[in-house]
Amino acid sequence: MSTQADVKSIDTLAFMKAAFGVFGHDSGQALSEVEIQGQRAVEWITVDQAAHWKAEIRKANELVNKALKDLEYCRAFKKVGNNQPSCIEEKKALEKAKQRLARAEQKAEAVRRWTPIVQQQFRETCVRLVRFREVIDVDCPRAMAQLEKMLKALDAYRQVSSPTGGTDGAGSSGGQSVTRQLDDSRPAAPADGQTGAAS
Numbered sequence: 001m002s003t004q005a006d007v008k009s010i011d012t013l014a015f016m017k018a019a020f021g022v023f024g025h026d027s028g029q030a031l032s033e034v035e036i037q038g039q040r041a042v043e044w045i046t047v048d049q050a051a052h053w054k055a056e057i058r059k060a061n062e063l064v065n066k067a068l069k070d071l072e073y074c075r076a077f078k079k080v081g082n083n084q085p086s087c088i089e090e091k092k093a094l095e096k097a098k099q100r101l102a103r104a105e106q107k108a109e110a111v112r113r114w115t116p117i118v119q120q121q122f123r124e125t126c127v128r129l130v131r132f133r134e135v136i137d138v139d140c141p142r143a144m145a146q147l148e149k150m151l152k153a154l155d156a157y158r159q160v161s162s163p164t165g166g167t168d169g170a171g172s173s174g175g176q177s178v179t180r181q182l183d184d185s186r187p188a189a190p191a192d193g194q195t196g197a198a199s
Helices: 010-077 088-161 178-184
Strands: none
Touching: 010 088
């Protein structure tokens, strides 16, 4: 099994680390926004709409009662001789009020029916989002830390394996590069003005 690393670009690891940081930040904000908007939607249905249609039922009941009184008044005081008044306008107003009441009651019933369903679905969604939150809060920082460790190791390896231009011979420092050490193991070339023959 090979123990060598085939690294094409250290800059790619640095880019990945930065990308993980951006992903974690943006995803965390988006997830928080989803949770906030989801909670608002649930409250709008279960609280706001419940209160709204309860008030609408009360108003519609008041309109029905008023329309009934107007119709009774019409029948009692607008009678001419034995002729029963038509009271068309009052009948129309009563029918309209009844329709409004029926619609308000239907909406209120829909809110009551959907409230537990919406709440349950939102709770289940929040449970599913917990794993994604773990990815953002735990896995992303862990991946960034691992990439940083890899970058430091590769940078240290690059410093060791690249020529550093250190001093010659035995006076070389311990930080001399691997390449430089391999070059020093070769026989030294004759200096200028000297022949290869012994004097």
